[in-house]
Amino acid sequence: MLQQIIHQLKYKRDKNAGVYLGRLAGRVLLKEALAEKIDCIVPVPLHPKKQRIRGYNQSQIIARGIGEITKHPVNSESVIRTVHSASQTRRGRYERWQNVEGIFKVLHPHLFQNKHVLILDDVITTGATIEALCAAFSHVSGVRISVLTIGIAAG
Template sequence: MRFLKDLFGIFYPNLCLNCENNLFHNEKTLCVNCKNELPIIKDKLFNTPFFLANNNLQDFVSFLYYRKDNITQKIIHELKYYDREDVGDFLGNWFSYELSNSKRFTDIDYVIPVPLHKKKLKKRGYNQVSSFAKSLAKNLNSNYNEGKLVRVSNSKTQTKKSRFDRYSESSSKFKLIDTAFFENKHVLLVDDVITTGATIESCINALNATKDIKISVATMAYTSKD
């Protein structure tokens, strides 16, 4: 069996997503060296950004700093555009471990990914946030749900838009299908990268149609100005 695995590895090598060196048998997605280069946001910096501070959030956390041309940007780009859903699972499991050490999110009832519009979902084939959110739900012993919060308007990629344009175009893009489903529940809203917070805020506005809902937010990465 080991021989067959080694033979398979010759034709289909398991490479680090960042440096493209061969991964050892105990490594997944990233080699140890690249994993150590990830710009992790430490627990003391897990504070709600000023642009979300007035949304009555229970808690907010981000795992990595996202900067132009850094390793975070590269691996999330692979996740988003090149079918590397293993990145979401890899980051979700690691982030869950960090959260368990910080005693955060111990009472989450549902984990909800920020949804894609159905046209974009059909074109891409998957929601890049789903694997990350599913890993968080599993490790937090909570339920995963991606059917109640839906995106009702489609838009072109936000990558090259200014911060103001992203914010102004994100209003009223989401709708909650069942306003009673999350009643008296604590939900964790999950996204990949947070920049202006416009998308998250629009999702929160939709979720707040529910009575006595508690909302927290977790993202893979937070855009740094540095």
């Protein structure tokens, strides 16, 4: 059922499915001690070209739902995807890692200094995208990162 809901969000333009998933995740997150330590949520950014094609960032929609429940702010503007890459859906594990190296940039590092950032991705397959995003934060002083995903692709 999760796969169908994510498909509705990503390919059928059903934003309500994303908000729904986010609210569910937010309720689960509130039961964890981690929830109290988070300062903000950063959804994995899409490249502007891909976002124009899709019309929205699915991770940002899910993050909005989480934020509604947890009251954590969502920061979608301070980290960008600088390289447009083709869909990873049909790529092998090694190709995915090569495809995402160095593709993110933290525009406003001072906003994340000494903060605990929750990075949100809709689905993790190999972890390449998340690792690349975490690497972009490596020069931010005192930042702590946790990762939340809605699904893990069987691989």
